[in-house]
Amino acid sequence: MTTPAIQWYPGHIAKAEKALKEQLKLVDVVLEVRDARIPLATQHPQVSEWVGSKAKVLVLNRMDMIPSQVRQLWENWFESQGETPYFTDAQHGKGIQAVTQAAQAAGVEMNKRRRDRGMLPRPVRAVVIGFPNVGKSALINRLLNKKVVESARRPGVTKQLRWVRISKEIELLDAPGVIPGKLNDQEAAIKLAICEDIGEASYDNQRVAAELVELLNYLGDVHGNFLPNSPLQNRYGLDAKECTGEDYLVNLAKERNQGDVERTARQLLNDFRKGLMGAIPLEFPPY
Ligand SMILES: Nc1nc2c(ncn2[C@@H]2O[C@H](COP(=O)(O)OP(=O)(O)OP(=O)(O)O)[C@@H](O)[C@H]2O)c(=O)[nH]1
Numbered sequence: 001m002t003t004p005a006i007q008w009y010p011g012h013i014a015k016a017e018k019a020l021k022e023q024l025k026l027v028d029v030v031l032e033v034r035d036a037r038i039p040l041a042t043q044h045p046q047v048s049e050w051v052g053s054k055a056k057v058l059v060l061n062r063m064d065m066i067p068s069q070v071r072q073l074w075e076n077w078f079e080s081q082g083e084t085p086y087f088t089d090a091q092h093g094k095g096i097q098a099v100t101q102a103a104q105a106a107g108v109e110m111n112k113r114r115r116d117r118g119m120l121p122r123p124v125r126a127v128v129i130g131f132p133n134v135g136k137s138a139l140i141n142r143l144l145n146k147k148v149v150e151s152a153r154r155p156g157v158t159k160q161l162r163w164v165r166i167s168k169e170i171e172l173l174d175a176p177g178v179i180p181g182k183l184n185d186q187e188a189a190i191k192l193a194i195c196e197d198i199g200e201a202s203y204d205n206q207r208v209a210a211e212l213v214e215l216l217n218y219l220g221d222v223h224g225n226f227l228p229n230s231p232l233q234n235r236y237g238l239d240a241k242e243c244t245g246e247d248y249l250v251n252l253a254k255e256r257n258q259g260d261v262e263r264t265a266r267q268l269l270n271d272f273r274k275g276l277m278g279a280i281p282l283e284f285p286p287y
Contacts, residue, residue: 005207006189012200016180023177029055029106033130036060041188044179055106061135063087066281077285090138129177132199136176209265210245228278
């Protein structure tokens with residue numbers, strides 16, 4: 001049997017899950033952040049169970065990294081599933097106000113229920129949750145309109161707990177809840193690794209980069225009208241068509257890095273993650 005491309009550390013998963021559940025106990029509304037390039041792979045199957053009957057605001061961040069037509073496809077699809085996605089670019093502060101308003105609306109509902117039970121109104125308490133590195137801290141900073149929460153390219157940088165006021169109506173836990181990785185879905189795990197939304201897991205750059213090449217070929221064939229034309233050819237001057245991901249890496253390594261495939265794999269992944277190949281969604285709504 002071949003080893004899976006992504007391996008998670010079970011200890012870290014148990015710890016992250018426990019911390020997340022503790023945070024969820026404290027709040028009325030959950031802002032669930034996903035990566036707009038992979039809205040399905042950044043959905044954890046147990047989150048709806050953990051969130052329970054609390055209000056949820058679904059945020060698809062990194063909207064700048066997908067074309068606007070694809071955003072529209074997702075909007076339609078989520079609406080058809082009875083959910084409203086809020087698209088944000090937390091790096092540049094786009095789409096933030098709509099998220100605040102949605103959280104505020106959840107607070108209105110909560111206070112109505114409190115009044116019905118003879119209780120005084122209070123600010124709605126919220127937490128931002130999501131997979132590592134999807135942009136939770138960047139979103140919190142934008143919601144607060146200042147830079148107090150550390151935001152970094154490295155996954156797993158956010159630690160302790162504090163409440164902060166976003167407005168008269170909303171209090172936010174300033175430490176985002178990190179959703180632990182999934183154990184059993186390698187296809188989703190590879191997309192998480194490609195987008196670096198993965199945290200405490202180990203993976204092999206060469207395998208992940210090879211998968212990215214094959215995924216780009218596949219997406220070009222099936223959804224070519226939504227993607228930049230031949231992104232690999234454009235970036236590296238080397239065509240990836242008719243070639244396995246591994247062969248492509250080997251050929252590219254020969255041309256650019258004296259045959260160093262590992263270095264080439266890392267460069268390719270970094271270029272994709274920085275958006276240097278263009279706005280490329282890795283998932284499309286299921287039909
Ligand atoms: N292009 C783009 N980059 C973003 C966006 N939001 C966040 N980033 C970048 O993504 C990286 C990760 O963002 P963070 O806010 O640290 O992510 P996080 O989810 O808090 O990460 P952890 O603390 O590791 O769980 C940073 O380099 C951000 O600048 C966005 O909307 N668009």
